[in-house]
Amino acid sequence: MANHRASAVVAPLVVALLSTPGCGAGGSESTLLVFAAASLSDAFEELGEAFETAHPGMDVDFSFGSSAGLAQQVLDGAPADVFASADVSHVVEIVDAGTGQEVVPFARNRLVLAVPRGNPGRVSSLADVTDEALLVGVCAPHVPCGRAARSLFASVGVAASVDTEEIDARSLLSKLAAGELDVGLAYRTDVQAAGGTVDVIDVTAGDGEITYAATVVIHPRPAATADRFVAFIGGTAGQSILRRHGFLTP
């Protein structure tokens, strides 16, 4: 958390330094500051490098954090050029406030059932999380996968017999990989980041899906290259990077 805040403070300074008049006429447009959801960090770091390679002379800096926190910062006038959120509603909020151009959905993420290799608990569907004989893990409600699991249980009316609420997706997945839990709920991208140490069973029922969306930020006018970055996210190169990190197409 502190890290993200620190980078949110430092990144604008970097931008200010890089865009001094000494850099030439186009200087102020050569560096983009992108505010993005923490769950995008791995994919966006890679995407940023690909963008810089495709557009020589352009730099992309990121500030990662919780979507809600970043949205608040954008509304408070933080100098972001692009905002990419894990929840489309935050982007809508910014566009409605006149601070963003348009809502561009670019990826989806979905909760899946993660099980230890070989599925020792013989889990087959979401209904199995009610089985008291199985050790069931979710994320704690302060992390996105925990909130999403709770609303998924509520939306399908499942009374899950949860045995632990882990502090984050990584610790949940490491306990699944170690075989200490029988089943856990995590995002596809969390499982992907765990490097295939667990098996995945798709959740077919309910509302376990989120849509990621981005917008060009107006402050007080949009950066000239911001729309190119947003287009790059939705383009072939951007989409293939996102898919590789476990995201689904919008």
Add this chain to the structure above:
Amino acid sequence: MLLVPLAVAGVGFLLLPFAGLLQRTPWSSLPSLVTEPVVVDALRLSVVTATLATVTSLVLGVPLAWVLARMTFPGRALLRALVTLPMVLPPVVGGTALLFALGRRGLVGGPLERATGILLPFSTAGVVVATTFVAMPFLVITLEAALRGADRRYEDAAATLGARRLTVFRRVTLPLVAPSLLAGTVLCWARALGEFGATITFAGNLQGRTQTMPLAVFLALESDREAAIALSLVLIALSLVVLVALRDRWSPFP
């Protein structure tokens, strides 16, 4: 005389963070925050598990301290060092090691589950195991130092008069080191009460079953800072009450 100014500086250093905490305390919402079910559950679980961990530590740790202090055998220095390992090990690593040993696929945990159906991780018993692992060395080290410093002539005299080893231990040795035994017990209990890393790694986190106060504080810090401060105050108040009460009652140095 330099001692007093330095002592004052020491007290200031130790108390400054608490002053910071008090200054940020949401006094008006405190009563409603500390009576929430999640707080009440965590507080009860913390007191119960810390006390059980202390009892377990006494049962296993007092004989261990005696063996380390009174018996001579090859490898005693190494054993003493090994006993203090949990004190230097990062608790999260300790918790992971406990999983490797007592988890479902662990060295002992696997056979234990197959034989008895008992599964320690993600259970209240698992919290007691994790906190005992981290807290017991504090009791052992304190008591062992006292035993080594105690005058052995009383024990020798009792033995000469025909008392058996256990009787000597119970009637002579333990009363001799009573203040240190109490200090060690209190230290052990306090460490158990504040235990976080090994607990969350080995026992997980579930309200009412494994979510102790430190876990509740940690999770609240991520979402609701005021609640986290209120929880910390409860934890501090509880420890202060117990520590002060015991000190006034038992210490030979009031």
